[in-house]
Amino acid sequence: MLPYGRQDITQADIDAVIEVLQSDFLTQGPVVPLFEEAIAKKVGARHAVATNSATSALHLACLALGLGPGDRLWTSTISFVASANCGLYCGANVDFVDIDPQTYNLCPDALARKLETAKLSGQLPKIVVAVHLCGQPCDMAAIHRLSIQYGFAIIEDASHAIGGRYRGRPIGSCDFSDITIFSFHPVKIITTAEGGMAVTNSKALHNTMELLRSHGITRDPTQMTHEPHGPWYYQQIALGFNYRMTELQGALGLSQLERLDQYVERRHDLAERYDRLLSDLPVTRPWQSPDSYSARHLYVIRVQQEIADRNHVFASMRAQQIGVNLHYIPIHTQPYYTPLGFKEGDFPNAEQYYREAISLPLFGTMTETQQDIVITALADSIKGCG
Structure with a gap:
């Protein structure tokens, strides 16, 4: 059967993965940071955090933006369930916005009407997840204007959209958002087999997502409650997760990014x-x-x-x-x-x-x-x- 989507794995991709298999690090080595740096540079963002899936990246983004019980996350109802589930993972309430009948993305006019009503009842969202369906970006300028008026943060779910542009700028530059999420699932534009990435221009958001990606553990003495006991020492300073990307995935991603x-x-x-x-x-x-x-x-x-x-x-x-x-x-x-x-x-x-x-x-x-x-x-x- 001719599939709707398919990965393209070349010999260069295979060689890159084999090189990692023959190296000293299969995880937590030098390749994933290189992939993060390459993605950030490609999309014009200051920081990037690689994860084992875009779903994990969405969860980390919500946590970094302080989403929790009693808060509200709004997103498009035409998306994969992960765009909404990330709010539920944080204990927040989730609601939806209807789509624009032309682009099939979240409709800014529908969002504006819903926000006006929500303000009257004191139920404004803390986060709006703007999903770039099919790879076409939402009207981010309009959504951003509403975020300034109503005080919500913006996550771009760009799982479909790496390599695209909005108003001449790469999707992921975060000109109109706090965090942008990419997916590297096999049917996406480029693949790491499974994997995702969160990019941001905020050092604070980056640091929080990076910490929560790996159990909330730090080896940075400046973040610890007291002096380390020795060079082996680490502290868990937050409740995090094992959302790390492997070195094999990072190598595949670096190779794919070239194309x-x-x-x-x-x-x-x-x-x-x-x-x-x-x-x-x-x-x-x-x-x-x-x-x-x-x-x-x-x-x-x-x-x-x-x-x-x-x-x-x-x-x-x-x-x-x-x-x-x-x-x-x-x-x-x-x-x-x-x-x-x-x-x-x-x-x-x-x-x-x-x-x-x-x-x-x-x-x-x-x-x-x-x-x-x-x-x-x-x-x-x-x-x-x-």
Whole structure:
């Protein structure tokens, strides 16, 4: 089956990992700091903290920003559940904001209306997680203006978006946010097998995330409660976690990073080709904001319901060995979340998107021949609805 996403592992990647396997350090060595430094430089941020997953990075980001019981985190309901779960991990309350019907990202107008109401009831969020769905950044300038007005912190969940830009600046520069999160899962733009990264321009936030990443343990005498007993000495000064990235993952990431721009450019070529070749089909193609340069992680179409049934099209394409997928089921409709007070109808734009969306295959090594197969299968599937 042709997958919707696929990693690209080269001999250079393999050699980089083997070099680490033959070294003295498999974890907590020199390679992960080099990867952190390289990512920070690439995206224009001052600091970076590598983790074993983007989910872990989201959790650390929330903790570093002081999220706790009684606080509120808001995010888009069209995202992977990790974008919301990170708030629950901290004991906070989670709520959602409807999407913009063009970008499918968190809608700034819907956010503004919700904030105005929340201020009257004293229930403003402490953190808003802005999810860059499909690799296209949210309207961060608008969200940032609201953060100044209402006093919340911003996390950019850029799990889909490394290699993209907003207003000419790399996603991850944190010009309009406190912390940005990247994912290096195998279907993402570049991979470390599993892994994530939090980048920030705040030294204090960096230090907190770095401390909590490894059990809350420090070997820095300036952070200790008393003089160390000897060179072996460490202290646990906070309740942290084992969220570390291994040296093998860091080596793979460093090698992959060298091809990031190449991968994103290829995704753009394929996305633009999809745009052209799908123009005569009754589907809505992804709209791109002129303020953004998407990383093009996903190519999501919407099947026009009055012409074709999305479920039939999806099943037909799977039967033709095309690994289409759906990103995402609205989080507020998940069985874990509905007892928290959410119900269908709460976020109509998101729910309408869910009824129509299909993610077509798109990855850096995809060929035009493979893409033609996808397009033919899509056209046949829609025709079969008649």
